[in-house]
Amino acid sequence: MDIVSIYQLQGDMDQLARNLANVLGTTPYEARARVSISSGGPAIVANFATTEPAADCAARLKTLGFKTLVVGSEQIESDQQRQLVRQIQFTRDSFQLVTRDDTKLDIPYSEIKLLLRGTGITSSIQVETDTKKKFALGRAVATGGLMMRKKVTTTTTNNTQDRQPFCHIYAAGQPPLVLRQAEIDYSVLGDNLQPSRDANFNWICTELRRHCPTADWDERLKTRSGLAQLLGPAFDPESDLDLAITLIVLAKEDNDNGGEV
Structure with missing residues (x-):
């Protein structure tokens, strides 16, 4: 899958919405939600099963003045590329880290390019079934008192939401360094x-x-609404957090490099 997003959105929102709608084949009203995103994006506008139509969509958007990112599934950041931090201490010029695998790192503050604050959100549904025996007058009368109780089953559904605050650190020459609230010593x-x-x-x-x-x-990913705004209607804030993280990081890199990813 290849995902097309736009970023650094600025200018007349109505014109941007009309231009985006023209490329996507939607109405300006539908497109406006994608161009009015906070901080100017990135905002996902389309996704395709193959690379060619994604590249074509991005090229058409560029001709209308949009800055674009095309991200393939293989580019999405995951824990396989990250260093998960267990301890952190601050010195005058750097912070010292100990990762989950006991690697020790000393990272100068001057090398930090991006601090990305967010919250992972996981929802779960628990179904509890409780069966009790209760007195049943009708059954007692019908059986002459031989059977006075019946089984009554009650089902309760509980929706719970687990929130895991995190902060990703992006430094020159380092993999993503990840602090998760529940995993720090x-x-x-x-x-x-x-x-x-x-x-x-x-x-x-x-x-x-x-x-x-x-x-x-950047702290746009601290709320579900911030995640949903970036991802758009085709993706889920709970299961597609890594995609949102990747888009913010690539938009930052692309902007710093003055080119297209």
């Missing part, structure tokens, strides 16, 4: 240790942002 924070896991993770993210003033800070 906060004991190394010493005097800076906070009273809760949420507070500890927020403190770390605040320190990262403070120490890396030249890095881009």
